[in-house]
Amino acid sequence: MNKAIPKGATRINQRLKQFPKRHLLLVSTIAASIMGVMALLPSAEVEAKRSEISMTIDAFQPPESDSGLISSNRDTQPDPFTSTPGADKAEATVEELKQELEAKALAKAAYDLEQQLGNWHNVTIKSGDNLSTLFDSQGLNANVVYQIASTPKYGKSLGRIRPGEILEFRVNQEGNLTQLRYVQSRLDSIFFNKTDDGYQAEEINLAPEIRPTYASGTIDSSLFLASQKAGLSQNLTMELAGIFGWDIDFVQDIRGGDTFHLIYEEKFLEGEKLGDGDILAASFTNQGQTFTAVRYTDSKGDTDYYTPDGKSMKKAFLRTPVDFTRISSRFDPNRLHPIFKTKRPHRAVDYAAPMNTPIKAAGDGRVQFSGWQNGYGNVVFIEHPNNIVTIYAHGNKLAGLKKGQRVRQGQIISYVGQTGWATGPHLHYEFRVNGVHRNPMTVKLPDAKPIAKSEIANFRKRSELMIARLEKQNEILLATQ
Ligand SMILES: [Zn+2]
Numbered sequence: 001m002n003k004a005i006p007k008g009a010t011r012i013n014q015r016l017k018q019f020p021k022r023h024l025l026l027v028s029t030i031a032a033s034i035m036g037v038m039a040l041l042p043s044a045e046v047e048a049k050r051s052e053i054s055m056t057i058d059a060f061q062p063p064e065s066d067s068g069l070i071s072s073n074r075d076t077q078p079d080p081f082t083s084t085p086g087a088d089k090a091e092a093t094v095e096e097l098k099q100e101l102e103a104k105a106l107a108k109a110a111y112d113l114e115q116q117l118g119n120w121h122n123v124t125i126k127s128g129d130n131l132s133t134l135f136d137s138q139g140l141n142a143n144v145v146y147q148i149a150s151t152p153k154y155g156k157s158l159g160r161i162r163p164g165e166i167l168e169f170r171v172n173q174e175g176n177l178t179q180l181r182y183v184q185s186r187l188d189s190i191f192f193n194k195t196d197d198g199y200q201a202e203e204i205n206l207a208p209e210i211r212p213t214y215a216s217g218t219i220d221s222s223l224f225l226a227s228q229k230a231g232l233s234q235n236l237t238m239e240l241a242g243i244f245g246w247d248i249d250f251v252q253d254i255r256g257g258d259t260f261h262l263i264y265e266e267k268f269l270e271g272e273k274l275g276d277g278d279i280l281a282a283s284f285t286n287q288g289q290t291f292t293a294v295r296y297t298d299s300k301g302d303t304d305y306y307t308p309d310g311k312s313m314k315k316a317f318l319r320t321p322v323d324f325t326r327i328s329s330r331f332d333p334n335r336l337h338p339i340f341k342t343k344r345p346h347r348a349v350d351y352a353a354p355m356n357t358p359i360k361a362a363g364d365g366r367v368q369f370s371g372w373q374n375g376y377g378n379v380v381f382i383e384h385p386n387n388i389v390t391i392y393a394h395g396n397k398l399a400g401l402k403k404g405q406r407v408r409q410g411q412i413i414s415y416v417g418q419t420g421w422a423t424g425p426h427l428h429y430e431f432r433v434n435g436v437h438r439n440p441m442t443v444k445l446p447d448a449k450p451i452a453k454s455e456i457a458n459f460r461k462r463s464e465l466m467i468a469r470l471e472k473q474n475e476i477l478l479a480t481q
Contacts, residue, residue: 117179118172127163134161135177138169144177147198154190154201158182186274208267208274214473216261223250226260236264236276243293243305244284246315253286260284261474263466281466292470294463298455308463310451316384317363317445318409321392322416322427324351329426331439347437348391348430355396355425357416361407362390362431370401370413376428377420380413386446391430394422409448 123134135145149155161167161182168181180192180199187208192201217230227237240262241250248254265277283292293305293313305313329335329350336343365384373379378395396417407413418425431440451459 116172118170118176120168120170122166122168125161125163125165125167129161129163131158131161134167138171138177139175140169140171140177148177148180148192151192151199151201154192154203155199157190186269206269208269210265210267210277212263212280212469213266214261214263214470214477216474216477217259219254219258219260220256223254223258223260230260232264233276236262236279239279240282240284243279243282243313244286244291246313247291248284248286255287258284258286261470263470263473281470283470292467294459294466296451296455296459296462298452299458306451306459306463308467310456310459310463312448312450314448315445316409316448317388317390317431318360319441319445320349320351321360321362321390321429322351322353322357324353324357324427326352328352328424331437331441348393348428349440350426350428352424352426353416355416355418357427358412359392359395359414359416359427361409361411361413362429363388363409365390365407367401367403367405367407367413369403370398373420375421377422378414378417379420382407382413387434389430389432389435391428391432393428393430394418394420394426396425 121138123137125134131145131149132142135141149158165185166181166183168183169177170179170181172178176194178194182190182192184190187206189204190201191204192199215230215232217226217232219226223241224234224237227240232240240260244250260282262279262282264279264282267274267277278295279293281292281294283290285291291313292308294308295303295305297303307313327349329346329348331347331349333345333347334343335346359380361382363382363384365382365388368381368383368389370380371378376391376393378398379391379393380395380398380401382390382392384390392414394417395414396419398414399412401407401413416425416427422428429440431438431443433443
């Protein structure tokens with residue numbers, strides 16, 4: 001929907017969804033509280049957005065004060081459209097005169113068009129509003145709503161209006177809706193224009209200016225406080241934690257004195273900051289050990305983070321394939337079975353989670369089995385490279401995968417339930433290597449694929465450049481402290 005967001009950003013969001021649960025839980029709790037605060041002050045922000053975007057994309061509309069002047073001062077000042085060239089133009093060539101007349105005719109035509117189109121009225125959509133009430137408030141009847149909602153390609157978009165978005169109505173003196181702008185964000189809007197038979201529409205997507213920015217911080221108590229002090233948004237902090245989350249446990253491993261440095265993008269529109277873009281390069285020093293990551297987009301358009309020597313920052317497997325609320329049973333070869341009360345080894349981890357929480361494939365692979373098995377209930381077996389098989393049991397319902405089907409890391413394969421031998425909704429997760437059960441919480445996970453050989457030369461150039469920038473900024477910072 002939001003075309004201004006580069007492909008890479010979506011991928012990172014997908015990546016974020018795959019992070020180990022503990023990190024995400026922390027991150028989402030903080031994000032939720034921030035959003036709660038933000039919800040209290042939307043209107044000023046929305047107003048600012050609106051005025052900025054109308055300046056940008058409305059080439060026709062004269063400034064409001066101007067149109068007032070034209071009508072009230074018409075008697076006392078020379079009419080700009082009808083006054084003829086003066087005597088001082090006597091020496092002007094016929095060609096110049098023609099050009100001047102043409103320019104005046106054009107200006108007059110533009111002015112007349114303005115008058116025909118009418119004035120703009122902007123409405124910020126509130127919760128509970130619908131298209132009919134909004135149009136009604138502008139004196140437009142159900143017939144107009146029907147007409148505009150039937151606009152080819154974009155009419156349907158009006159069925160998805162959300163609070164905070166803006167509708168800009170242009171109604172002429174006859175009470176006809178001549179133009180409508182559906183402003184979804186500072187960068188994205190849909191522009192409807194009246195034609196002889198209904199409306200036609202086009203999508204307008206502005207590209208923000210991207211500026212690389214440097215930030216750094218030292219942790220006293222938590223990454224979130226330190227990054228806030230460094231001026232980073234919560235989203236950027238989540239991204240930073242996401243990049244290093246495969247190596248650093250941001251709940252257990254963080255110590256006072258840990259440091260981070262990063263270069264990230266800031267997005268501007270007409271000099272005003274809209275938000276942040278991607279992290280381009282970052283380093284994180286945790287308990288004396290430094291991890292460095294560089295963002296790289298390969299020739300196929302796939303974006304990921306790599307170490308300076310081209311290894312993936314990710315692992316080939318998610319540590320936990322579900323957003324769980326607690327671990328209800330650990331890997332324990334000597335456990336008493338909760339139902340049978342006999343000594344039954346538990347060669348898996350049970351992650352308790354609400355009913356129907358999505359279960360994700362821990363790594364890329366192929367479906368070996370997806371269906372019902374006694375004891376396991378609804379269960380999925382996935383075969384991965386290097387003789388690794390992962391098993392996801394007790395699903396309430398399955399995602400409908402077929403045997404042999406390819407799955408990608410993070411893809412939803414089932415939903416938490418308590419089918420089979422289970423005392424409450426949970427995911428029973430097994431990790432088998434060469435047929436032997438390993439503890440999913442501690443087994444050493446293989447790295448994800450490194451940079452492709454064909455990309456190495458390009459990657460090196462990019463990586464050296466970004467790391468040199470990071471180090472240079474860091475030196476400047478140290479020199480000024
Ligand atoms: Zn279990």
